[in-house]
Amino acid sequence: MDCQHILSSAQFSRSDLDRIVKRASDMEEILLAGGTKICDGKILGALFYEPSTRTRLSFETAMHRLGGRVISETDVTFSSQTKGEVMEDTIRIVGGYADVIAIRTKVKGEAKLAAHYSPVPVLNGGDGAGEHPTQALLDLYTIAKHHKIGEEKLKVSFVGDLKYGRTVHSLVKVLRHYEGVEICFVAPEVIQIPDEYLTESDKIFHELHDEVVTQSDVIYDTRMQKERFDDMEQFQEVKNAFIFDAEIVERMKANASILHPLPRVNEIRQEVDTLPQAKYFEQAQNGVPVRMALIAEVLGL
Numbered sequence: 001m002d003c004q005h006i007l008s009s010a011q012f013s014r015s016d017l018d019r020i021v022k023r024a025s026d027m028e029e030i031l032l033a034g035g036t037k038i039c040d041g042k043i044l045g046a047l048f049y050e051p052s053t054r055t056r057l058s059f060e061t062a063m064h065r066l067g068g069r070v071i072s073e074t075d076v077t078f079s080s081q082t083k084g085e086v087m088e089d090t091i092r093i094v095g096g097y098a099d100v101i102a103i104r105t106k107v108k109g110e111a112k113l114a115a116h117y118s119p120v121p122v123l124n125g126g127d128g129a130g131e132h133p134t135q136a137l138l139d140l141y142t143i144a145k146h147h148k149i150g151e152e153k154l155k156v157s158f159v160g161d162l163k164y165g166r167t168v169h170s171l172v173k174v175l176r177h178y179e180g181v182e183i184c185f186v187a188p189e190v191i192q193i194p195d196e197y198l199t200e201s202d203k204i205f206h207e208l209h210d211e212v213v214t215q216s217d218v219i220y221d222t223r224m225q226k227e228r229f230d231d232m233e234q235f236q237e238v239k240n241a242f243i244f245d246a247e248i249v250e251r252m253k254a255n256a257s258i259l260h261p262l263p264r265v266n267e268i269r270q271e272v273d274t275l276p277q278a279k280y281f282e283q284a285q286n287g288v289p290v291r292m293a294l295i296a297e298v299l300g301l
Contacts, residue, residue, distance in 0.1 A: 005115040006123045006294055009133045009173035017140060017177060020293055024141050027289035027296075031065060038301050039068030045098030046072035047090070048125065050106045054262055055125045055135070058287035059102040066292055071098060088117045095119040100298060121298035123291075129164045135261055136170035138290040139220070142283040146257050147217055150178040157184040157212045159242050160222035160267060162193040167261040168222060172197050186212055188241050191224070208242050213251050219244075219258045223265050245269045252277050259283050 012020075030036050044063040048056045052074075060070045073094075087110060094101060095118045102123045103114050108130035115122040126132040143149055143156075156175060158168050162185055175181050176199075184203040185193040192204065205212060212219070224239045249258060249272050260268055260280040272278050 004298065005118075005121055006133055006298065007112050007115055008124070008131050009136045009170040011133075012174065012177070014177040017137075017174060020137055020290070020297070021141055021144050023293035023297070024137075024286070024290045027292040028286075030292075031289055035065040035067065037067035038296060039063060039066035039299070042066075042068040042100070042299065043098040044068060044070045044295065045094045045101040045120075046070055046074070047094060047101060047103045048072070048074045050104050050126065050128075052104050052125065054284050054287060055104065055132075056102075058284075059123070059125065059134075059291050061288050062291035062295055065288065066295060068099075068295075087114060091118045091122075100295060123294060123298065126166055128166070130166055131170045132166045132261075133170050134287075134291060134294060135167045136174045137294070138286045139167070139171045139259060139261070139283065140174050141290050142259060142279060142286050143218055143257070145286075146255075146279065149181065151180075153180040153182065154178075154217045155182045155184065155215055156218040156220065157186055157216040158193070158220045158222070159186040159208065159212070161191045161224045162187040162222070163191040165222040165261075168193070168220065169197055171220065184212055184216070186242070208248075210251075213248060214253070217253065217256050219252065219256070221258060221260045221264075221267055223260075223263065223267055240266070243267055243269065244272055246271045246275065249275050249277050 044059065046056055046059055056074065063070050091114045098120060100121045100123065101118060102125050103111055104125040105111060105127050108128035111122060111124035111127040124131060124133055147154055162168050172183065175183060184205060186205045186208060189206055221244060243266060244258065246269065254276065256277050257279040258277045262280060262284055
C-alpha cells in the first residue's frame, strides 16, 4: 500500500487490510480508555466540498481522539474557489497549514488530483460517483466484527443504487481479496453495477428475490443517489425500488447483517432499527476507530 495517500480501495493488498482491521480494533480499545495523544501537535485539514455528516465528523473526531487538532472548510461558497482558485492551489496552501488532509469533492478523480499536488498525505472522503475508500474500510471492519470473513463462505448482496453508489464501488474491490465471498448485485437495470466492477462469478438480480433476503449473510443497502441522476424521470421510476421493512428483514438469517452507509431516505424503515440484523448505526460509529487507524498510518505513527 502507498501509505502516503489513501485514494482508492484498489491500492490495498490483503495484508494491508488485515493490518488496518487489527489497528482499528486497537484504536477501538484506545477509545474506550479515553483516547491517546500520539497526534499531539498535528493538524488535520478537512476539505468537504460536498454535503457530509458522518464522514466529516468522524474524521474530525478521530483526529481529536488522537490528540490532534482540526481546521476545516465545509462550504465551497465561502472558499476561494468561488473566486476562481483552482484545486491545485487550494491543496498546496492547505498542505502548508496541516499535516494531513481529508477531502470530499463532487468530481470523480479530484482526490487523486489533490494528492498529486499536496505536500502532505491526502485521505479520500469521497470523490463524486468515484470511490469512498475509507468508508469501504469501516464497512469491512464492521463485517469482520460479526462474520468470519476469509475463513468461512460469506454471501454479500449489494442492493440499491449501484451505478452511482461510490461506497459500493470501493467495498467490492476490498471484498475481492477474501476467498469464499460470493457477491450479488440487486438493482434496476438503469442503475445496475458498472461492468468494471463485475466478475464472472457474481450474480445479478433486478428484483429483491427471496434468495437474496433469506440466504445473504450481509445485505449492503444504499439510497438512490438523486443528486447524481441526469434524468429526474428515471430517478422517480427507481427511487422506491427496494424498501426494507420489518417483515422483510425478519426473513433474513438471525445472524445476518444489514448495512447502509447512510444517510437513508426511505429504503430502510425505522421499524428495522431495533432488529438484531440492523448494524448500520454501529457501522457509522466504526468510522472513528478506522479513521484513527488511517490517520496514524499515513503519518507513520
